[in-house]
Amino acid sequence: MLSQMEHALETMMFMFHKFARDKGCLTKEDLRLFMEELPGFLENQRDPLAVDKIMKNLDQCRDGKVGYRGFLSLIAGLGIACNDCFVVHMKEKGKK
Structure with missing residues (x-):
C-alpha cells in the first residue's frame, strides 16, 4: 500500500503521462487541456x-514542448500559490 506522499507523487506522474500521451512532453494544447483539470484556477484568471x-x-528550450521537469515546476508553482491562499485564509479566519 502506498503512503499518502507516494500516492501524491504517483498521481502527478500519471497526470503528466495522461496529457503527454506517448510523446513524453506536453504541447501548448496538452497544457491547456491539463489546466482544465483546475477549473478554479482558470476561472480566477483574468488574462x-x-x-x-x-x-x-x-x-525552456523554446521548442513548443514541456517535459516532466517543467511540468513539476508548474505543479510546484501552483502548490505555492495554493498554500499562500490557504495561509491568508487561515489568518483571516483566526481574526474572526
Whole structure:
C-alpha cells in the first residue's frame, strides 16, 4: 500500500503521462487541456493568454514542448500559490 506522499507523487506522474500521451512532453494544447483539470484556477484568471504565458515560462528550450521537469515546476508553482491562499485564509479566519 502506498503512503499518502507516494500516492501524491504517483498521481502527478500519471497526470503528466495522461496529457503527454506517448510523446513524453506536453504541447501548448496538452497544457491547456491539463489546466482544465483546475477549473478554479482558470476561472480566477483574468488574462485570456494565461496558458500561453505559462507555456512560454515552462518551455525552456523554446521548442513548443514541456517535459516532466517543467511540468513539476508548474505543479510546484501552483502548490505555492495554493498554500499562500490557504495561509491568508487561515489568518483571516483566526481574526474572526
